[in-house]
Amino acid sequence: MSTTSTKSKYPTYVILGSGGHTAEMCKIIQALLLQPSNCEKYQPIRYIVANSDVTSQRQLCAALPALTKDSDDPFISVPRSRSVGQKWLSTIFSTLWALLWSFWLIWRDRPQLVLCNGPGTCVPFGYAAYLCRLLGRLPTHCKIVFVESYCRVETLSLSGRLLLPLADIFVVHWPALAARYGHKRNLRYFGRIL
């Protein structure tokens, strides 16, 4: 009997954020893994959590019970690029540090997909992935997918604005944003998906 893993050797990176971001991402991952063929295609999934985030792991494990059965720890803890209300000057340093971390992780793991939905944690990962792809380090089919937060109706989040130029697909939920950014070739609007 073959014991070879059917998982892709290039993981999927899913970036988690606090509160509502994780709740939204849980729904997305649940829908994604509904099809058995997707389980194979996207696994192994690695969930990036900011080290200050205490609730996301619990939320995710509650939404995806199969997670806890995974032998490898699917969570990777990283420094946060910016805390809510953090002064802008110190933000520069913490962002650079987070950028170095994400660059190292992306270089090490070579993810096939970086999936994120808006928390500040995802910005360094988006840029690191883009850079690694340019440098030829990532598999050629590597993609960056950004799903804007459900609560962004008329304006993009800061993370959204920063990652809009880089994302292969940029998803919005509401008609006002779809109209405003419809001219961008990477924009996708399916109505609300949550």
Add this chain to the structure above:
Amino acid sequence: MHLKVVYVTVGTTKFDALLKVMTSDPVLSALKDRKCRKLVLQHGNSTPVGETQLKLISTNYTIEVEQYKFRPNAEDIRAADMIIGHAGAGTCMDILNNGKPGLIVVNDELMDNHQLELARQLASEQYLYYCKVSEVADSVANLDFGALKPYEKATENMQKFVDALNELMTH
């Protein structure tokens, strides 16, 4: 519509103004008039209501008040007849996905109040009501919570997204 059990939630935020108004006389009177018997306050990172005040509410308005910081709140949401919350995405989704009438209160103290966009959009589609802190008493007293539209699941649209993602990953 009777609002026997009302659940107030602020998620992970600090929203002192909402808790203050929810335990103020105009709101408590309005709740009492609408036959409220239990008020559950999830205070998150806000300053909790004092014990003495909780007892007073119970005595003066015959409304039992339960208060906590954080806990998995699926049961609290299911048990509520109406939910009053901040405009966070998680809270809005919980309210809508559980088919509950909701009143979203916008936090004026937040710098970048993009939360208002969501509350306004959902309210314009008649899925819930939204108001400012100063309007809570009036809203609780007078709004017809039975008139809200049920929120349909977005399964088809989510599938379109999954299909698009699959297509992207196979090229």
